[in-house]
Amino acid sequence: MTGRGDGAEEEAGGPATEEVAGRRAPRRIPFPFLVLALAILATLVRLPYLQQIPRFTDEWDDTETALAIAREPGHWPLISNDHYNGPVFHYLLAAGYRLGADLTWTRLLALLCGVAAVAATAGLARSLGLLALAGDGITPRRVSADHTDRPDRVDRAGPSGLSGRADRAGLIAGLLMATSFIPVVVGSHIGWSNSTTPLWTTLFLWILVESLRRNEPRLLPIAGLAGGWRSRRIPPCWPSSWARPCGPPSADRIGCVAAGPGWRCWRQPWP
Numbered sequence: 001m002t003g004r005g006d007g008a009e010e011e012a013g014g015p016a017t018e019e020v021a022g023r024r025a026p027r028r029i030p031f032p033f034l035v036l037a038l039a040i041l042a043t044l045v046r047l048p049y050l051q052q053i054p055r056f057t058d059e060w061d062d063t064e065t066a067l068a069i070a071r072e073p074g075h076w077p078l079i080s081n082d083h084y085n086g087p088v089f090h091y092l093l094a095a096g097y098r099l100g101a102d103l104t105w106t107r108l109l110a111l112l113c114g115v116a117a118v119a120a121t122a123g124l125a126r127s128l129g130l131l132a133l134a135g136d137g138i139t140p141r142r143v144s145a146d147h148t149d150r151p152d153r154v155d156r157a158g159p160s161g162l163s164g165r166a167d168r169a170g171l172i173a174g175l176l177m178a179t180s181f182i183p184v185v186v187g188s189h190i191g192w193s194n195s196t197t198p199l200w201t202t203l204f205l206w207i208l209v210e211s212l213r214r215n216e217p218r219l220l221p222i223a224g225l226a227g228g229w230r231s232r233r234i235p236p237c238w239p240s241s242w243a244r245p246c247g248p249p250s251a252d253r254i255g256c257v258a259a260g261p262g263w264r265c266w267r268q269p270w271p
Contacts, residue, residue: 004048004149014061015190026166028099028163028167029167031126031163031167031170033121034122034167034170034171034174035122035170035174038118038119038122038171038174038175038178039115039118041175041178041179042115042118042177042178043111043115045178046111046114046115046145046184046188046189047111047178049105049189050104050107050108050111050125050189051104053185053189054185054186054189054190057190059106059191059192060188061081062080062081062089062090062093062107062191062192062193063083063093063103063104063191064081064090065077065080065081065234066090066093066097066106067089067097068095069091069093069094070093070095070097070098071097072092077090080193083145084193085193086193086229088193088196088229089109089193089195089196090191090193092109093106093109093191096108096109101239102245106191107189107190107191109191110187110188110189110190110191110192110195110196111172111188111189113188113195113196113198113199114183114184114187114188114195114198114199115188116199117177117183117187117198117199117202118174118177118178118204119174119176119181120199120202121173121176121177121202122139122170122171122173122174122177123170123206124170124173124202124205124206125166125169125172125174126166126167127166127169127206127210127213128162128169128209129165129168129169129170129208130166130168130213131209131212131213133165133166136215147213170266171207183198183224196229197230198230200227200229200230201230203226203229204223204226204230207219207222207223207226208220208223211223
């Protein structure tokens with residue numbers, strides 16, 4: 001009789017396994033809904049006094065450049081009005097002006113980029129969390145192989161458990177970005193092209209991490225695009241690298257490749 005019970009218990013997978021299998025995983029909010037909530041919070045924090053604080057600075061120069069792109073036929077600049085930034089931000093501004101936006105669009109675009117940076121920060125933190133947990137060996141495949149030794153980790157190691165902990169990491173990072181002073185008052189209230197830097201930088205890192213986590217090299221060109229927009233210097237620096245083949249790093253170094261003799265740049269230390 002005892003042997004029969006042991007056999008039935010063994011066939012059922014053991015009492016520990018039955019207990020773990022009988023647990024109901026706690027319901028959690030899907031991560032896209034968390035990102036949506038973070039975006040709403042970030043918008044509500046950034047909207048008050050958007051056009052008043054801080055007072056307008058030389059962002060008017062960026063606005064004038066965007067208005068010229070929107071209203072002057074054939075005006076397609078490859079550089080910013082300050083001659084050291086790229087024109088991506090100005091073309092985004094010009095698109096809004098072509099659609100009928102008024103002058104408040106300059107700071108509104110900065111706000112939208114700031115909110116998008118909050119969402120990207122949450123996504124980056126979540127991806128880093130998933131990558132770290134996988135590197136720690138807490139994956140469904142590995143734990144299921146040795147669950148007889150550590151049955152208490154079975155229910156936490158499934159996709160739901162991993163995603164839950166990574167979601168919390170993304171939520172915390174997004175909350176910090178949504179409520180930090182400089183990203184709110186400066187990065188989302190001033191219509192500079194530099195206000196988009198947190199967005200492009202975070203997107204660049206997020207896509208890099210996702211490429212590594214998914215083992216998907218096809219994401220790397222997209223990461224390169226985001227990194228190029230972050231540098232904002234690629235368009236003006238390719239021509240200038242002919243006359244200045246050993247100039248500053250980043251895009252200038254890329255320009256050295258096109259310049260031919262500029263290969264000696266790569267043998268010099270970074271400034």
